[in-house]
Amino acid sequence: MRGASRGAGGGTGTDDRGRDGHVDIAQLRDFISVVEAGSLSTAAGRLHVSQPALSQRMTQLESRLGAQLLVRGPRGVRPTPTGTALYRDAQQLVRQFDRLARDVADHRDNVHGPVAVGLPTTVAAPLAPALFDWVKHHYPGIHLQLFESMSGYIHELLLAGRLDLAAVFREDDAPRAGEVPLYSEELYLVGQPDPPPPSDDEVALSDLHAVPLVTPGANSHLRALIDRTFAAAGLRPAVVGDVESLGTMLRIAAGGQACTILPLSVVAGRGEVRGLGVRRIVDPGLRRHVAVRTTTETYEPREAVVAVRRGVVEVTERLAAQGQWPGIR
Known part of the structure; x- marks a missing residue:
């Protein structure tokens, strides 16, 4: 699975894929904030993340692109010539992305209905509040139903068809029908x-x-x-x-x-x-290993369930990348 959760071992958010040129929109937003603030600490405050986490994210961005983007000094940071060029291009890309997001807003508003999600207690503590916010922001028409309990009972509810989605524990990360690996x-x-x-x-x-x-x-x-x-x-x-x-x-x-x-x-x-x-x-x-599993295995679940499943993955990746879910990879 792509994303930060596979690269956040020990809660540090470190990505070990090295220089692969892959950059996500969140990193570009962070980079723009750092350049405009001229300070990692100021940007971290605006982004509501810790300064070490933001600094590490900038280091990852430089590693992936194979170029120094920022000059760090006692009075703050400033972009290198390469960083200045990226800053200009990143602004255009982010604006284009935001326009695309607005274009699909009408579609997402039409996605509605209840979605029952089961989370074992050790998963619910970091994930549930952030997932609730994500659903309300991206799909206000979805009525989220969260069930928290020990893993055995969550599994029973899933098998009984009382849940649409559930986080399940596995001994390996082998692909399985109806499942998306999380961490x-x-x-x-x-x-x-x-x-x-x-x-x-x-x-x-x-x-x-x-x-x-x-x-x-x-x-x-x-x-x-x-x-x-x-x-x-x-x-x-x-x-x-x-x-x-x-x-x-x-x-x-x-x-x-x-x-x-x-x-x-x-x-x-x-x-x-x-x-x-x-x-x-x-x-x-x-x-x-933890995966998110749907009740159905042989066909794609309804649109609202697919949307919440995507939210579970995105929120997990973000929390791992920001160091807010320590210990997961």
């Missing part, structure tokens, strides 16, 4: 095991065989992934409780009664778990 993410040990591992950043899977864990029940994809990964290494996880609540799992881990295994995005920015140990699991690592 992949590594899983982390959350909590402070006793005795603590040698590293504050990583922990080997073999060191977790005696660590008490709380996880969702056996019907969840996360629990199945944990069980299979441990079994493949000749180990058995020490699960001391099945907890079908993300918040409760975090509180148990914060209280020191047991640890849990979750993606980085779940704990990033949570003030109530500040200081809680978060270590990447290695040797082997635990990685899961």
Whole structure:
């Protein structure tokens, strides 16, 4: 899948495709803002992103085009001659794009109807608010219905036909009918095991065989992934409780009664778990893949569902590129 979500490992938004000449309209808008502001910090404030994220996006743009576009100095930034030429062309391209967007506005206003979307809790936290805004802005005629729960229940609702779309977890990113890949993410040990591992950043899977864990029940994809990964290494996880609540799992881990295994995005920015140990699991690592799936596999869903599916992809890419969804790639 094209876009930032595949290039945002560890929440940094880094794109590893190198110099391929591919530039998207969002990068051009950012570049125009930086040139006009004459300052990365000022432009970042206007764009409502962090200065490091915007600086990294400019570096990516230079890498993709194979040319220096900005001269960075203590008093701000200014475009190079190449950057000035790009600035002029970018303004024309953005204006043309905006005209095209206005041309299709009448069509999008005709797209309407309810769309039920199921999101596992670990996906809903970063995605749901941004998706809601995207739908209201691009397709005001669509009535979005968001269902948030643990992955097992979301899957049941999808199979029962009560959802039009759902984010589903996979062990690989192989193509499947009715699915569009979204991102992949590594899983982390959350909590402070006793005795603590040698590293504050990583922990080997073999060191977790005696660590008490709380996880969702056996019907969840996360629990199945944990069980299979441990079994493949000749180990058995020490699960001391099945907890079908993300918040409760975090509180148990914060209280020191047991640890849990979750993606980085779940704990990033949570003030109530500040200081809680978060270590990447290695040797082997635990990685899961996420796709957006429609109820129908043999035919294209109705237009409103297709529109929301596109929104899920676009919002995921944007959040990853801006560093607002840490830990996904």
